[in-house]
Amino acid sequence: MKILIVHRAKIPVILYGGIERVIWDLGKELTKLGHKVVFLVNKGSSCDFAQLVPIDESLEIIEQIPNDVDLVHFHFVPENVQRTKKPYLITIHENLITTNAFDLNSVFVSKNHAEIYGADSFVYNGLDWSEYTDPDFTKKRSHFHFLGKAAWRVKNVKGAIQVIKKTKSEKLKVLGGVRFNVKMGLRLTFSPRVSFYGMVGGREKEELLNGSKGLVFPVRWHEPFGLAIIESLYFGCPVFGTPYGALPEIVTEDFGVLSNRVDDLVAAVETSDSFDPKLCHEYALTEFNSRKMTLAYLGKYEKVLSGENINTISPKLKDSQQRKFLEWR
Known part of the structure; x- marks a missing residue:
């Protein structure tokens, strides 16, 4: 064909x-x-x-x-x-x-x-996971990460920073954003526990993921899928996010915690070592491959x-979202 x-x-x-x-x-x-x-x-x-x-x-x-x-x-x-x-x-x-x-x-x-x-x-x-390096499970994991276009306010990098700052001593590396952003609403982040890496890719991104304890991903919209989720899981990172969009389908209890409450995710992040990095990796490898x-x-x-249609009726947006941002508290 x-x-x-x-x-x-x-x-x-x-x-x-x-x-x-x-x-x-x-x-x-x-x-x-x-x-x-x-x-x-x-x-x-x-x-x-x-x-x-x-x-x-x-x-x-x-x-x-x-x-x-x-x-x-x-x-x-x-x-x-x-x-x-x-x-x-x-x-x-x-x-x-x-x-x-x-x-x-x-x-x-x-x-x-x-x-x-x-x-x-x-x-x-x-x-295609063959395009990625194999995760090193002996490597020390020293930080958490956010991965996505941080300038999109629905991705809620502010929420990810908020979660990390409420922990005792955890650190966050933001992949996909900068420290000072006035383009999409003022964001000035001065915390020494949060570092920014811009739009990284390739081996640099993989190294950062391989050294992470987990993905902090408190999105405030219905995430259609989220490649950041499966890339993070591949490198052994559990996911700490909100229960919106595809997240509940992908992130089951063996692979992370979902809540729209800051304190819930703070508690989950502080016990991230209860998740098995190898199990997260195998899950991404077998379930979300090309x-x-x-x-x-x-x-x-x-x-x-064969002449059939994919849908029997034309898909149409059922309900317009009344609020621009889904609940985060």
């Missing part, structure tokens, strides 16, 4: 790149399984295992679909997608606040994410290739 993967981004990813990392690993796994992959992505991309077609910004995306592909997998919602002449599906990666109905062939990235739009079709993200994700998508591909 020849599969076109479409996303408005440049690949491969260097630093953060959540969706870019997912589509790269998906394309690689499809190739390993004997399929041909074409990426329709932004100019400047490179890839050694698949054909690349650069997006022409002067044309609609659907006008740029090659004639010889069997199926198109969009990773955003293109204009006039219903006019696509090839079988297709769309993965919705984000929380899209809209009153418009979604395409019948929409797939979400967690059960909760799908349910928000009145759907039940989802595929968990998975990563092969498992790819096989799930192949099941969806077969469905649309």
